[in-house]
Amino acid sequence: MGRAPCCDKANVKKGPWSPEEDATLKAYIEQHGTGGNWIALPQKIGLKRCGKSCRLRWLNYLRPNIKHGGFSEEEDNIICSLYISIGSRWSIIAGQLPGRTDNDIKNYWNTRLKKKLLGKQRKEQQAQAARRCNSLKQEMKRESCETFMAPALMNQISPYWPTDHPLEEEANIRSLLMKLAQQPNNNFQYPINIISSPQDQLYVNSMSSMLTSSAAMNSIHTSTSCTQLPNMFPGLENLPSEPCELGYDHNPQQIDGLEELYGMADMVNASTGTTSSGESTGWGDISSLVYPPFVSDYEGCQQGLPQPQDSAFEDLSYFVPPQ
DNA sequence: AAAGAAAGCAACCGCTTTCTC
DNA sequence: GGAGAAAGCGGTTGCTTTCTT
DSSP: OOOOOSSOGGGOOOSSOOHHHHHHHHHHHHHHOOTTOTTTHHHHHTOOSOHHHHHHHIIIIISTTOOOSOOOHHHHHHHHHHHHHHOSOHHHHHHTSTTOOHHHHHHHIIIIIHHHHHHHHHHHHHHHHHHHHHHHHHHHHHTTOTTOOOHHHHHHHSSSOSOOOHHHHHHHHHHHHHHHHHSTTOSOOOOGGGOOSHHHHHHHHHHHHHHHHSHHHHHHHHOSSOOSHHHHSTTGGGSOOSOOOOOTTSOTTTTTTHHHHHHHHHHHHHOOOOOSOOOTTOGGGOOOOOOOOSOOHHHHHHHTOOOTTTTTTTTGGGGSOOO
């Protein structure tokens, strides 16, 4: 038996709101408030809408001081900073941007910001792949085997991109943002001040715990190149650096975010990139990023696979802008 | 100019969390 | 403390607009 519907679907209008409906809802709420019950509200005012729909319409469009579109660079940076630290918790992110709604930010991220990041990344990787291809071709010419290319060789030419795997894409973006966050003079900051509620603190603490539990975290603790991470995860330095026992047969959802955190840790471990530009545009500075194979450090160790710093980040020098 | 593709965005769906009794 | 209802939230869908060929 499923959950009871919140309203009578048959008698409820769907789709775009008409100006009349908007006016009715707005006028009522401005005069009486929501009355603390969205479900009952549409019936009170004679709207054939679901209560949830009314709530959404009010919160996203009708309430005062709502801004639409025209995201500033500063807002971009705030969104990215927060995404690094808390992920897709759009309501919290929206809370830091007055006049913005979670839906708006979510749409903006999914349709523009993310592509902005990935577009830069893809371009650089294509150029890099082309360079590799050329050098391999020259090598093969020398060995007179130009007509045959082993699959393994093909993988070398285009190792990790493009990918249709959503988790890989997610990890790509996260890694990229984390790199940017570590660059001196960048505009991203870990927004410590948003960790206001016990729940938020708990969330960050759990992320920190997960980080410390990975083998990769050991190298972060000892890494001399990484100086910003402790600031990004306040309290992290006080946590035990011993990797704790973490069952790897967990349901991925139960350790939500872990795969990304490994990606972050891998990246931090390998990153020595710096920039001197510090432009707020940020994206212009994004250089080549070769995403490591989708295997955590821990798993990599277990399987005897090469570590990121050995392979996937071999071209990390691309992060260093030309002098 | 027209058709198809891509992008943008409003709205919906359903799961989770919080509140109330 | 438990159950049910309501609110909150993030992912997804589908329509509209814009761009490209």
